[in-house]
Amino acid sequence: MKCRNCGAINRKDSKFCKKCGSSQNMNLACPRCHCDNLPDAYYCTQCGTRLSIQRKPKGTQKCCQSCGYFNDVDAAYCYYCNQKILEDYPE
Numbered sequence: 001m002k003c004r005n006c007g008a009i010n011r012k013d014s015k016f017c018k019k020c021g022s023s024q025n026m027n028l029a030c031p032r033c034h035c036d037n038l039p040d041a042y043y044c045t046q047c048g049t050r051l052s053i054q055r056k057p058k059g060t061q062k063c064c065q066s067c068g069y070f071n072d073v074d075a076a077y078c079y080y081c082n083q084k085i086l087e088d089y090p091e
Contacts, residue, residue, distance in 0.1 A: 031069055031080060050079050 001010050001024060008019035015024055027036040028051050030044035037044055041051055061070040062085060069080035077084055 001012050001014060002008070003010055003017040003020065003022060003024065005022040006017060006020040008017055010018055010024060016022065017024060028039060028041055029036060030047060030049050030051065032049040033044060033047040035044055035046040037051060043050055062073055062075070063070055064078035064081060064083060065086055066083040067078060067081040069078055071079050071085060075085055
């Protein structure tokens with residue numbers, strides 16, 4: 001089984017990648033309702049929340065400072081909590 005995060009080949013029954021430690025669970029957990037969704041889902045089948053966090057390459061997302069949800073890098077407001085996303089973290 002190929003790791004979705006780093007590309008390393010792992011055993012089929014692996015729960016975590018042997019190289020990067022990321023979860024090898026093929027289902028996508030919804031950040032809002034925690035429902036398991038199929039790997040090709042873009043939206044949660046139970047509550048409709050966008051499942052953008054799992055499929056984007058590193059560097060193309062930014063974290064909401066209010067709720068911790070990962071959004072597209074060009075998002076001005078969080079998809080999850082609708083708070084304005086700050087460009088830089090406050091020091």
